[in-house]
Amino acid sequence: MNHARTFPCLSLLLFALLALAGCSQSASEPPLKGATMGGEFSLVGADGPVRSSDFEGRYRIVYFGFASCPDVCPVDLQTIGAGLRAFEAEDPERAAKVQPIFISVDPARDTPAVLAEYVANFHPRLIGLTGSEEEIHQVARDYGVYFQRHEPATPGSDNYLVDHSRVATLYGPAGEPIAIIPHDQGPEGVAAELDRWVE
Ligand code: NI
Numbered sequence: 001m002n003h004a005r006t007f008p009c010l011s012l013l014l015f016a017l018l019a020l021a022g023c024s025q026s027a028s029e030p031p032l033k034g035a036t037m038g039g040e041f042s043l044v045g046a047d048g049p050v051r052s053s054d055f056e057g058r059y060r061i062v063y064f065g066f067a068s069c070p071d072v073c074p075v076d077l078q079t080i081g082a083g084l085r086a087f088e089a090e091d092p093e094r095a096a097k098v099q100p101i102f103i104s105v106d107p108a109r110d111t112p113a114v115l116a117e118y119v120a121n122f123h124p125r126l127i128g129l130t131g132s133e134e135e136i137h138q139v140a141r142d143y144g145v146y147f148q149r150h151e152p153a154t155p156g157s158d159n160y161l162v163d164h165s166r167v168a169t170l171y172g173p174a175g176e177p178i179a180i181i182p183h184d185q186g187p188e189g190v191a192a193e194l195d196r197w198v199e
Contacts, residue, residue, distance in 0.1 A: 083190020
């Protein structure tokens with residue numbers, strides 16, 4: 001009996017707390033503000049060495065994966081590419097400030113040439129970066145990305161999978177983390193998030 005009476009009060013309280021939480025995260029405050037992820041990197045793209053400082057002054061969408069990924073990467077990259085195209089159609093000037101970047105977690109197979117061919121499927125400005133095993137481990141750690149190579153079914157075979165985080169992160173003009181790009185919400189969700197943060 002008592003429960004029936006207290007429950008509405010609790011839900012009102014919960015609602016009030018949620019409303020407060022909603023208020024504290026105002027539109028001008030990036031959800032990842034102050035997060036320590038990101039930082040300097042020195043990798044290799046189709047045209048040679050690429051450093052994080054090359055993107056100074058530009059927004060970056062950073063996603064990690066590998067070119068022979070059977071399902072996860074193609075789906076996510078497709079959505080990110082379509083979302084960026086939608087934002088380009090809506091506001092070409094702001095969209096031009098966004099650089100999409102794909103970093104390989106499979107440097108043994110993903111040469112710069114393999115990556116260049118792969119990324120062209122998703123967005124004309126998407127760039128693919130790779131590096132040494134050590135450089136890739138370092139940049140993944142710095143950017144808060146997990147990956148783990150599976151053993152091939154046939155020992156010594158070149159046919160293996162790599163588990164990896166599915167997160168696409170938006171970084172700002174100084175390399176500061178801004179927000180997670182919600183590729184699970186489709187191209188519209190991606191475009192809306194870019195519209196929210198890119199100035
Ligand atoms: Ni993948």
